[in-house]
Amino acid sequence: MSEKLSRGCSSSSHNKSAATGGDVITTRISKSLSFYLRHGGKKKGLHLDQQGWASFQNLKTLPEFSKLSSDVIRELVHNCPKQRFAVKDEGGELFIRANQGHSLQEVELELEELSAENLPSVVVHGTYMRHWDAIKATGLNCMSRAHIHFAPGLPDSTGVISGMRRTCQLHIYVDAAAAIADGFKFYRSANNVILCPGDAAGYLPAR
Structure with a gap:
């Protein structure tokens, strides 16, 4: 898994109108x-x-x-x-x-399995700086959910609907093709979120 660090991402500089x-x-x-x-x-x-x-x-x-x-x-x-x-x-x-995000293990969504041939050019996970040390040590983790969530780009990029909060401070780019070659599974949800169940313990380890 390859990482790139992007600090202070996604904060908007323009004023937003009050919610109705x-x-x-x-x-x-x-x-x-x-x-x-x-x-x-x-x-x-x-x-x-x-x-x-x-x-x-x-x-x-x-x-x-x-x-x-x-x-x-x-x-x-x-x-x-x-x-x-x-x-x-x-x-x-x-x-x-x-469409995705379940912690209920018994739910089996109708997901598109991805291969090295149809992966998006970018597979990126958004998170926060407080998690960085743990991620460096053990890799990404499903936590309470059934999958680790990725986006096919940063927020506001073409084709990116969901998969990452705009408030994320850290972007971790994953070599999904190499991970697939190592036996990891990747899927695409109906709203274009890239999902990986990780290994038996729910981890996608760094290497």
């Missing part, structure tokens, strides 16, 4: 959806199938979503700049899922 009430509500719903669909839904009574889909009717039984209409869910998914979610209609019923 609608923006705040949308953000709150999006964060709640992320939690339930990626991490805590099963403990709260939300049923996810093996591919991570939950029915909208089941979702509405949870207090956070009881007043939402299917049109609001569709609009939120369509307008999400990071394309975190997907919806589908099946058997006359609406379903929703998170």
